[in-house]
Amino acid sequence: ERSATGITEQLTEIGFDSGRMKTGTPPRVDGRSLDYSLMIPQPGDEFPEKFSYLDTAVLKTQRDCHMTHTSKEVHELLKEGFDRSPMFNGRIKSIGPRYCPSIEDKIHRFADKESHQIFVEPEGWDTVEVYVNGFSTSLPEDIQYKALKSVKGFENVKFFRPGYAIEYDYFPPTQLKHSLETKIIENLYFAGQINGTTGYEEAASQGLMAGINAHLKINELPPFTLKRDEAYIGVLIDDLITKGTEEPYRMFTSRAEYRTLLRQDNADLRLTPKGYALGLASEERLRSMEEKERKSNEFIDFFRSTSFNPDDMNSILQEVDSSPVKQADKMYKVFSRPRVRMDHMLQLKEVADYVKYNELNREVMEQAEIQVKYSGYIEKEKNNADKLQRLENIKIPDSFDYSRLKSLSWEAREKLQEIRPVTISQASRISGVSPSDISVLLVFLGR
Secondary structure: OOOOOOHHHHHHHHOOOOEEEEEEEOOEEEHHHOOHHHOEEEOOOOOOOOOOOOOOOOOOOOOOEEEEEOOHHHHHHHHOOHHHOOOOOOOOOOEOOOOOOOHHHHHHHOOOOOOOEEEEEEOOOOOOEEEEEOOOOOOOHHHHHHHHOOOOOOOOOOEEEOOEEEEEEEOOHHHEOOOOEEOOOOOOEOOOHHHOEOOHHHHHHHHHHHHHHHHHHHOOOOOOOOOOOOOHHHHHHHHHHHHOOOOOEOOOHHHOOOOOOOOHHHHHHHHHHHHHHHOOOOHHHHHHHHHHHHHHHHHHHHHHHOEOOHHHHHHHHHHOOOOOOOOOOEHHHHHOOOOOOHHHHOOOHHHHHHHHHOOOOHHHHHHHHHHHHOHHHHHHHHHHHHHHHHHHOOEOOOOOOHHHOOOOOHHHHHHHHHHOOOEHHHHHOOOOOOHHHHHHHHHHOOO
């Protein structure tokens, strides 16, 4: 596949900064040529979850992945081609994903390791193609083939496509607004690898936000943004805009300071009303979410207001090796204990009757259990987010001249002038901007 040229040159002529990054991919092979009996099965979840919050069917049948390992022999075969690997011999000089090193990198950097894991992943139900995860490489095809044939279970492997490397241009994302519109050219939006990210979900989420904002812009409506305490998309875009990236950016949960609020069980509660307001979520979806929220809250209130019989509760507490109770109390108090789960509470007749009468499904019960178990942590994070929101509400004028503020550090002036944050909160997250610099800004803005 030939590379596309010309667009980068045109954009840099206009004034954009650009850089280079690299990524690699493993071979795709014919699953019928593999011997799975020599590998370790990696089954899916016992109770698979759904991506959809609508009444869709739960997956009943799953396909296992499998695990195997490289060996000293495999490593020696791969080393024969190191001088012909563009990712390894210096032909490709740019930076690749930190957490997805090529097999060449792994062998070189972890020379003391005699083997590395390989995950054998079927590409889907209607294909025999298999993705050899952990064997990302840019080595010549003959070396890949010879080395992979020496991996246990791959003795008769047939290739569909060898692994390969790609080097590509990106534009440092500090040149964007939070709407993903470029600061230099109005109505031009960047999304995906062009912003220095890697990964399908990262690209898809940016495309979604850029598309929403392009639509809002042509209809003369204000841009749509998600805050750091509202969605991982908000964390992703805010990190890119305020901090930039010098290596392919991946969205790890550890990047978010409000992880207790950004859970998969409450994604519908957080984002469905926003989707509905934009015209992206149907009224059916909104009503379904509201019913789940109502039933969860009512179930929590039931635990807060209903007392238990000490004898009934103690039989459960003995089962989970938790201290017995001496007198009747509200169910909520005991349910908050670490080892007491919803399954245990359902042994109480009052709880079982409530669930049956109100026709509560597993999602509602899970939501109620999480809210009970983590209420203290959730409340603490909400308070922290509210404090940050106060700084988020203090806007910085578009034309603000930072060079006038001599009390700012030289580094802060330079970074603020380059990134041009929209709010004080965003300014506080820029690398090189100290708390004292934020105080200077607050004073100057009359706060």
